Amino acid sequence: MIATIIPDMRDHYPVLLSEIISIIKPQYGGTFIDCTFGQGGYTKRILNFEKTNVIALDRDIESIKKAEEIHNRFEDRFLFKNMKFSELTNLKLKDENVKGVIFDLGYSYTQIKDPKKGLSFETIGELNMKMGINNFSAKEVINILDEKELAQIFKYFGDEKDSNRIAHNIVEDRTTREITTEELVRIIVSSKRKKNQKTHSATKVFQALRIFVNKEISELIYGLINAAKIVKKDGVIAVVTFHSLEDKIVKYFFKSLSENKSVSRYMPKIGEKINLFKSISKKPIVPSEKEIEENPQSRSAKLRYVIKKEDFYNFETDILEKFNHLIKIENFSKKLWRK
């Protein structure tokens, strides 16, 4: 039987909402792409400004319920697509004046409290972790990948110090029983050499598995590259991250785009190098003490943004090479893809 022991049943709370609004400036109108619609917290606030349009994406089909509610109110100015943000350039955006592309990464409170999704180690039942539009679940990862592959996932996606011991014990245990969420938590707890007083022992492995199952690294990298293509001059790309790996990728991409780069416009001047984006601050914006008090989930949020300085579509970036070691780990999943 599947049951949840998460006690708090309140709704999702949009993180850093007023900060996002003051950065993207919807009062001046334009089209905004909400790449992580979720419960529609950002979208609703943007649509309250009259001259705006919102195209919202979410890989989780369950977001459609909220999307329909919003569509009933803002029929002409709102469009929802059940798709992954790595495919942003598949949107037909020919004449759209895209003034902002916003990412609020991770999962919503509504998703984490859904026992079917199995995103939390507090959820009792089958290992799943699929956010939507996936090829495999955490159950297949844990029961099929080999010890070395599991250890690398835990180490690189979760920064887990005891990754080798945990992977070894999983592979040993799975010969005698199926590994459920409860069983995995038990293996992790018994494999840890030192207990962390602040966080649950299973936090890092669960983060790593969620990143792997949802291919969050390549999603983020392709999402950023495509956002940089479609946003118009003076438009903003804003990203809220929740862990250091995501923040590292966003920070690197924004920093590298704010340096002089070669671009190819419709009629590029050969070898031309220009400053593509402007980064306003090196430091990320973080939630106020008041927000953290009202919504403790927001405590690890970091908001970074850049403003596009020139209209261009193609540009040079080395982000794929820079994080290739992580993409290679995500590619262990090739052996799990359903035919």
Ligand SMILES: C[S@@+](CC[C@H](N)C(=O)[O-])C[C@H]1O[C@@H](n2cnc3c(N)ncnc32)[C@H](O)[C@@H]1O
């Ligand atoms: C933190 S929630 C967003 C909450 C939203 N800002 C709000 O205020 O309601 C993140 C959402 O992004 C979605 N998501 C995560 N990765 C995605 C991806 N690669 N493509 C599309 N949606 C994604 C999740 O399904 C989830 O609904």
